[in-house]
Amino acid sequence: MISIPDAESGHVYLVGAGPGDPALLTLRAAHLLKTADVVLPDDLVSDEILALASPTALIIPVGKRCGQPRITQAGIHALLLEHASAGSSVVRLKSGDPLIFGRAAEEIAFLREHSIPFAIVPGITAAFAVAAALETPLTDRTRASKLILATAHHAAGKLALTPSWSGASPNEATLVIYMPGRNFETLAQDLIGSGIAPETPCTAVSCASTPEEHIHITTLAELSSPDVGPAPVLLLIGPPISKPEH
Numbered sequence: 425m426i427s428i429p430d431a432e433s434g435h436v437y438l439v440g441a442g443p444g445d446p447a448l449l450t451l452r453a454a455h456l457l458k459t460a461d462v463v464l465p466d467d468l469v470s471d472e473i474l475a476l477a478s479p480t481a482l483i484i485p486v487g488k489r490c491g492q493p494r495i496t497q498a499g500i501h502a503l504l505l506e507h508a509s510a511g512s513s514v515v516r517l518k519s520g521d522p523l524i525f526g527r528a529a530e531e532i533a534f535l536r537e538h539s540i541p542f543a544i545v546p547g548i549t550a551a552f553a554v555a556a557a558l559e560t561p562l563t564d565r566t567r568a569s570k571l572i573l574a575t576a577h578h579a580a581g582k583l584a585l586t587p588s589w590s591g592a593s594p595n596e597a598t599l600v601i602y603m604p605g606r607n608f609e610t611l612a613q614d615l616i617g618s619g620i621a622p623e624t625p626c627t628a629v630s631c632a633s634t635p636e637e638h639i640h641i642t643t644l645a646e647l648s649s650p651d652v653g654p655a656p657v658l659l660l661i662g663p664p665i666s667k668p669e670h
């Protein structure tokens with residue numbers, strides 16, 4: 425029997441909800457969800473997962489769809505502060521793992537600044553669900569000694585508008601691209617321009633781990649937007665994939 429503590433009054437939990445399938449939640453995530461007073465989920469967190477929250481929990485969606493903020497990051501911080509200082513236990517529920525492309529750094533800094541006790545609960549990141557869907561290891565001792573998690577999306581006003589791919593060549597590496605955007609041809613050209621061979625295997629997986637999962641296997645040169653399923657999409661560049669498309 426595993427004993428998992430309930431969500432504590434006045435505490436914030438940055439919890440990973442995994443890639444979509446509720447069965448891929450950790451036991452701790454499921455228990456915190458069940459016992460928290462307030463849940464602040466991102467857009468990618470499914471209704472099935474939210475249904476695991478206590479029926480009395482206050483659920484406030486705080487997703488920022490397609491970069492068009494319905495709520496600002498400062499607004500999320502204000503909600504964390506308001507509810508934790510009122511003595512509620514708060515689950516801040518993020519898709520995948522909260523520490524991978526999840527703006528956790530800003531929330532951690534805010535919680536520290538306001539002396540709000542918090543804990544981080546890891547989740548299964550999308551890359552791992554994609555690898556499972558493709559039945560392909562992300563590392564391989566004969567051909568992929570490196571695993572690179574990258575994003576094609578930068579914060580507005582930070583760094584360049586589009587990331588520089590130089591140095592991202594998946595020579596003996598698997599390159600995983602989160603938030604690839606919808607212009608796959610341009611992204612492929614940028615990657616080829618950075619020195620990645622056009623014939624490098626490239627797979628786009630949409631909605632991994634959910635009933636809507638869609639896999640498109642191609643090469644970088646032939647990656648075409650209409651063949652890629654709906655968001656969320658992850659691109660895997662590097663290892664040859666043998667699993668048939670569906």
Ligand SMILES: C[S@@+](CC[C@H](N)C(=O)[O-])C[C@H]1O[C@@H](n2cnc3c(N)ncnc32)[C@H](O)[C@@H]1O
Nearest residue numbers: 519520521524549550602603631632656657658
């Ligand atoms: C804001 S990032 C959050 C990543 C998340 N923290 C994680 O660890 O998976 C959102 C991106 O993750 C990827 N993603 C999340 N869930 C996915 C899924 N089920 N299938 C494919 N890609 C997914 C997509 O690239 C999406 O644009």
